[in-house]
Amino acid sequence: MLTLQLTATDLSRTVLRPEPAVLLELGAAGQRLFEAAPEHLAAWRARTRAALRPEMRPYLDLCRLPGWFPDFLTPPSLGSDLPAALDEVLATPTATLAAELRPRIAAGDLPARVGALASGDTAARQRLCVAMRAFHQIAVAPYQQTITAAVRGDRAVRAHTMVDAGIDRVLRDLSPYLFWKPYGERYELSYECGFADGIVLAPAGRGVTLVPSYLLPRPCVLDDPAGPLVLAYPIRPTAQRALVSSKPLADLLGRTRAAVLGAIADGPSTSQVARAVGISLASASQHASVLRSAGLVTTHRAGPAVRHTLTPLGEHLLRAGHTG
Numbered sequence: 001m002l003t004l005q006l007t008a009t010d011l012s013r014t015v016l017r018p019e020p021a022v023l024l025e026l027g028a029a030g031q032r033l034f035e036a037a038p039e040h041l042a043a044w045r046a047r048t049r050a051a052l053r054p055e056m057r058p059y060l061d062l063c064r065l066p067g068w069f070p071d072f073l074t075p076p077s078l079g080s081d082l083p084a085a086l087d088e089v090l091a092t093p094t095a096t097l098a099a100e101l102r103p104r105i106a107a108g109d110l111p112a113r114v115g116a117l118a119s120g121d122t123a124a125r126q127r128l129c130v131a132m133r134a135f136h137q138i139a140v141a142p143y144q145q146t147i148t149a150a151v152r153g154d155r156a157v158r159a160h161t162m163v164d165a166g167i168d169r170v171l172r173d174l175s176p177y178l179f180w181k182p183y184g185e186r187y188e189l190s191y192e193c194g195f196a197d198g199i200v201l202a203p204a205g206r207g208v209t210l211v212p213s214y215l216l217p218r219p220c221v222l223d224d225p226a227g228p229l230v231l232a233y234p235i236r237p238t239a240q241r242a243l244v245s246s247k248p249l250a251d252l253l254g255r256t257r258a259a260v261l262g263a264i265a266d267g268p269s270t271s272q273v274a275r276a277v278g279i280s281l282a283s284a285s286q287h288a289s290v291l292r293s294a295g296l297v298t299t300h301r302a303g304p305a306v307r308h309t310l311t312p313l314g315e316h317l318l319r320a321g322h323t324g
Helices: 008-012 022-032 039-050 054-060 082-090 094-106 112-118 122-139 141-165 167-172 247-253 255-264 270-277 281-293 312-321
Strands: 002-006 178-183 186-191 199-201 208-213 220-223 229-234 297-302 305-310
Touching: 022 039, 022 082, 022 122, 022 208, 054 122, 082 122, 094 112, 112 122, 122 141, 141 167, 141 208, 141 255, 141 270, 167 178, 247 255, 255 270, 255 281, 255 305, 255 312, 270 281, 270 305, 281 297, 305 312
Parallel strands: 002 199, 208 229
Antiparallel strands: 002 186, 178 186, 220 229, 297 305
């Protein structure tokens, strides 16, 4: 069990990240290849495994161990720009590489060929970044629109909950894998982490950055002493539809309208659609109106909000258009 001990100051500095973290999703994709896939990722896993190439091995070597992933592959900035993120990985201090990789090599958990990287060899670093870029092209890039829309949608739901019910409700409902317990002036957020001995982390006023992830199989904590503690968590199961390429549907409807249709699959309000897709409220309303006229969505009022849902035809088009 890993437990975060939070103060009122930590709660006041808790924020939600607005975009997917590219290296977090990439690492989760790599780990997903070596474990049983849930139903919504089964087809993605089969396609990705079929597209693997030898040049990706330096990265996949580091993704094989259940419950472990090198910290240097998810640097503290957790940026959404792949080239900038790879530059951070490339600049990892040799001492960090050795500390994370050598014990695993000595234990036989990692193959001996990882030794060159553990020594900080320049060519090995470059091969790793080439492998990461190549793996991203087959495992994440084709599905980026689906991932981004789902993560933004999850954040929109959390933001509405924050306004309507406060941070306590957000943390209670964050994930079925997380347990939230207030103890007077102290608060604990914990999850099963696979370690025999319990781990306790205290941000001590640094706050927490919540990072929603599409591909992450379970929560994880990234602790950079110089910044906020990062808690990454899998998005709501209802938002985890089959992960498929959105290109065929985008070719048919246009990229933005296809993204709106995908965002509507979770029954959001117009404002949530706008946030999920990254467009204005007026634009989201216009696209929803066109989709409604085409018989792909229905609209109904729920209190002050207008909510949209897919019709059977819309659901069929979303599934069929995402099979490329």
